[in-house]
Amino acid sequence: MAAADAPVRQSSVRAHNLALVLRQVAESPNPVSRAAVASATGLTRATVSALVEDLIAGALLLEVEPAPRSGAGRPAAGLILNRAGPAALGLEINVDYLAGCVVDLTGTVRHRIVEHADQRPAGAPAALAALGELGGRLRGLAAAEGLDLVGAALAVPGLVAADGRIPVAPNLGWQDVPAAALLGATEALAGLPLTVDNEANLAALGELRAGGGARSFIHVSGEIGIGAGIVLDGVLYRGVHGWSGEIGHLPVHPDGPPCRCGGTGCLEQYAGQEAILRAAGVPTPDALDLTLPATRAALAAAGSALGIALAAVVNLLDVDTIVLGGGYAPLLPGLRGSIEDELRRRVLTADLAPVSLRPATLGADAAMRGAADSVIRAVHADPAAWLARA
Amino acid sequence: MAAADAPVRQSSVRAHNLALVLRQVAESPNPVSRAAVASATGLTRATVSALVEDLIAGALLLEVEPAPRSGAGRPAAGLILNRAGPAALGLEINVDYLAGCVVDLTGTVRHRIVEHADQRPAGAPAALAALGELGGRLRGLAAAEGLDLVGAALAVPGLVAADGRIPVAPNLGWQDVPAAALLGATEALAGLPLTVDNEANLAALGELRAGGGARSFIHVSGEIGIGAGIVLDGVLYRGVHGWSGEIGHLPVHPDGPPCRCGGTGCLEQYAGQEAILRAAGVPTPDALDLTLPATRAALAAAGSALGIALAAVVNLLDVDTIVLGGGYAPLLPGLRGSIEDELRRRVLTADLAPVSLRPATLGADAAMRGAADSVIRAVHADPAAWLARA
Numbered sequence: 085m086a087a088a089d090a091p092v093r094q095s096s097v098r099a100h101n102l103a104l105v106l107r108q109v110a111e112s113p114n115p116v117s118r119a120a121v122a123s124a125t126g127l128t129r130a131t132v133s134a135l136v137e138d139l140i141a142g143a144l145l146l147e148v149e150p151a152p153r154s155g156a157g158r159p160a161a162g163l164i165l166n167r168a169g170p171a172a173l174g175l176e177i178n179v180d181y182l183a184g185c186v187v188d189l190t191g192t193v194r195h196r197i198v199e200h201a202d203q204r205p206a207g208a209p210a211a212l213a214a215l216g217e218l219g220g221r222l223r224g225l226a227a228a229e230g231l232d233l234v235g236a237a238l239a240v241p242g243l244v245a246a247d248g249r250i251p252v253a254p255n256l257g258w259q260d261v262p263a264a265a266l267l268g269a270t271e272a273l274a275g276l277p278l279t280v281d282n283e284a285n286l287a288a289l290g291e292l293r294a295g296g297g298a299r300s301f302i303h304v305s306g307e308i309g310i311g312a313g314i315v316l317d318g319v320l321y322r323g324v325h326g327w328s329g330e331i332g333h334l335p336v337h338p339d340g341p342p343c344r345c346g347g348t349g350c351l352e353q354y355a356g357q358e359a360i361l362r363a364a365g366v367p368t369p370d371a372l373d374l375t376l377p378a379t380r381a382a383l384a385a386a387g388s389a390l391g392i393a394l395a396a397v398v399n400l401l402d403v404d405t406i407v408l409g410g411g412y413a414p415l416l417p418g419l420r421g422s423i424e425d426e427l428r429r430r431v432l433t434a435d436l437a438p439v440s441l442r443p444a445t446l447g448a449d450a451a452m453r454g455a456a457d458s459v460i461r462a463v464h465a466d467p468a469a470w471l472a473r474a
Numbered sequence: 475m476a477a478a479d480a481p482v483r484q485s486s487v488r489a490h491n492l493a494l495v496l497r498q499v500a501e502s503p504n505p506v507s508r509a510a511v512a513s514a515t516g517l518t519r520a521t522v523s524a525l526v527e528d529l530i531a532g533a534l535l536l537e538v539e540p541a542p543r544s545g546a547g548r549p550a551a552g553l554i555l556n557r558a559g560p561a562a563l564g565l566e567i568n569v570d571y572l573a574g575c576v577v578d579l580t581g582t583v584r585h586r587i588v589e590h591a592d593q594r595p596a597g598a599p600a601a602l603a604a605l606g607e608l609g610g611r612l613r614g615l616a617a618a619e620g621l622d623l624v625g626a627a628l629a630v631p632g633l634v635a636a637d638g639r640i641p642v643a644p645n646l647g648w649q650d651v652p653a654a655a656l657l658g659a660t661e662a663l664a665g666l667p668l669t670v671d672n673e674a675n676l677a678a679l680g681e682l683r684a685g686g687g688a689r690s691f692i693h694v695s696g697e698i699g700i701g702a703g704i705v706l707d708g709v710l711y712r713g714v715h716g717w718s719g720e721i722g723h724l725p726v727h728p729d730g731p732p733c734r735c736g737g738t739g740c741l742e743q744y745a746g747q748e749a750i751l752r753a754a755g756v757p758t759p760d761a762l763d764l765t766l767p768a769t770r771a772a773l774a775a776a777g778s779a780l781g782i783a784l785a786a787v788v789n790l791l792d793v794d795t796i797v798l799g800g801g802y803a804p805l806l807p808g809l810r811g812s813i814e815d816e817l818r819r820r821v822l823t824a825d826l827a828p829v830s831l832r833p834a835t836l837g838a839d840a841a842m843r844g845a846a847d848s849v850i851r852a853v854h855a856d857p858a859a860w861l862a863r864a
Contacts, residue, residue: 243823251826300714314790316711323792324690325827330789333822337728338782347785347820392728395737396786399720400704402713430737432723433633436641437715 099468115162143169174456179308220272237455288313290454305410354389383418391426409444489858505552533559564846569698577846610662627845678703680844695800744779773808781816799834
């Protein structure tokens with residue numbers, strides 16, 4: 085057993101060190117020399133060089149010429165992440181759009197497609213086939229640039245089971261949809277590893293990485309449905325089944341109108357996109373105009389309902405930061421006043437510690453960016469697995 | 475530096491191993507031999523014997539004679555926790571009672587005093603002085619048995635700051651009360667280390683240790699006020715400032731009657747003890763009689779409000795276990811129907827995964843038990859610190 089153990093241990097040391105070297109380069113804003121990597125990691129220069137050669141061969145790193153500089157001595161060549169190496173496909177289906185993006189190893193969005201259309205009439209198989217086709221176009225764009233897609237992740241506005249099925253996505257009208265299997269079966273995505281997660285979870289993860297450094301916050305995405313991602317002490321809290329954050333179904337006026345979920349008076353009935361558009365008397369979110377009294381009144385009413393639900397969240401979780409994302413981000417100026425009124429009135433600790441309310445850094449792209457980012461993070465966390473495949 | 479480091483490292487190894495040996499004995503239902511401890515911990519018999527001698531000298535362990543048994547061979551002497559060694563004082567102030575208990579190293583309650591009286595008229599200094607006097611009586615009872623109190627912990631139905639001050643305890647009418655300083659200044663508790671925590675947090679911790687093995691649950695205590703302790707993945711979630719779990723101030727009917735907190739329609743206005751007694755037309759909780767229609771109606775109404783708030787909790791946190799403690803535990807038969815109705819109607823995943831609702835294992839004593847337990851746990855976690863003091 086001891087002999088059989090040894091190579092396993094050696095290869096896991098190499099995997100650990102590959103990730104360590106890659107992280108040093110990824111976290112440096114400028115090209116970084118092998119010597120600097122050795123010094124920062126405590127590895128020998130010979131070890132670093134061997135690992136760097138592997139990472140260059142696997143298209144994860146590039147060595148670039150230093151900028152010319154005055155003075156004595158030949159400056160060392162510098163390492164950077166390879167922008168033409170592995171990349172990730174982030175996909176999102178929502179009630180009224182399909183979207184996707186290609187993100188490279190540096191986290192840069194290289195391609196992005198958003199197609200607005202109501203996804204409810206077509207049903208799940210047709211909608212996922214259309215998303216697969218959209219993903220195929222992105223895959224073609226990536227291939228034309230020499231980018232190598234390592235995987236795809238799908239963001240869905242619904243509950244996600246461990247096997248990639250969607251037991252229910254109320255606003256899409258989906259019940260028990262095998263989303264991973266249907267999307268994975270589209271020809272355009274053949275051979276690409278695929279994961280599925282809740283869109284609010286992925287958006288919160290995107291915000292955790294892109295955002296303002298808060299360690300505990302709730303990220304609320306307002307689309308047709310309303311979802312939340314809960315980040316506690318820097319970690320996404322998924323809940324017992326992975327179904328946390330269903331803030332859209334918090335009862336804000338329990339005797340209110342019926343909701344698609346079977347409850348009554350849920351937040352979505354007051355602050356979902358359709359409720360806002362109806363109250364404002366306009367057909368699409370683009371037509372919401374903060375200079376119009378009807379829009380201002382609609383947003384004040386939605387903000388009040390949001391504030392009641394968020395007061396419940398803050399009283400329960402003692403988070404001090406609320407991030408409004410998705411369709412809410414651009415509407416925050418119209419929502420803020422009534423949200424803050426309710427928080428002031430209903431949060432037990434309002435006088436002791438202010439709650440900060442801010443728009444999401446990534447806006448409406450947060451979920452698909454978070455999806456692509458989850459794939460890129462996996463490469464950063466375990467480059468050895470990527471090298472073994474490449 | 476290396477020479478100065480060495481003794482620190484040695485003493486921390488000893489501290490670690492003392493805790494390891496103590497845990498082996500604590501977790502065994504029967505007396506356990508030194509040889510068994512050595513075998514379970516991987517320490518040598520000589521090391522275990524030296525550590526055991528220290529733990530015996532510090533009154534943490536006792537060596538007992540084995541029960542006579544048939545067959546060959548002299549059975550080894552067995553180690554058990556010393557029930558006459560260090561013990562902890564758990565104290566609780568609530569709106570209508572003062573309480574305290576002495577818990578020994580095995581977690582057994584050795585003495586317990588509960589005094590029912592409205593604590594609001596006297597004000598904080600007088601109430602805490604009375605609690606100090608109650609603690610002094612328990613200290614005397616403990617001393618008479620040879621128990622050595624190592625510390626006290628106080629459970630308070632309010633927000634607790636890091637320095638043991640209470641910024642606000644709405645139902646006691648307290649504002650900015652230096653609870654740790656006031657209680658610590660009472661003559662009866664002189665010299666006893668004292669910590670202060672929120673009663674709902676301590677009750678949830680008590681339940682986590684005594685309870686049914688759930689790793690993620692919400693423990694709801696119903697007294698005059700209603701507080702919750704949130705346990706996620708086996709860890710108490712305290713929030714950014716330590717103020718999580720204020721479920722009593724979740725707005726269940728936002729346009730409802732005003733609450734002491736400044737909000738309106740908070741859960742406490744519908745499901746707090748005073749609301750239940752008023753609706754049932756009885757003066758005290760003892761008089762609630764589940765065979766009377768007025769009591770049944772009062773509990774059904776309270777259960778409905780509780781169910782609305784708990785549906786919000788489950789939609790948000792995806793916990794699958796709700797534990798009702800404090801005054802709610804004995805009332806659960808009258809509350810359950812309407813709570814479960816609301817959960818079924820309002821929890822998005824109600825059809826996919828049932829939510830379990832059960833009474834607390836520790837009942838109304840959970841907070842003071844959790845308080846005493848927090849002191850005992852500290853001894854178990856670091857017996858070396860206790861030995862250094864003893």
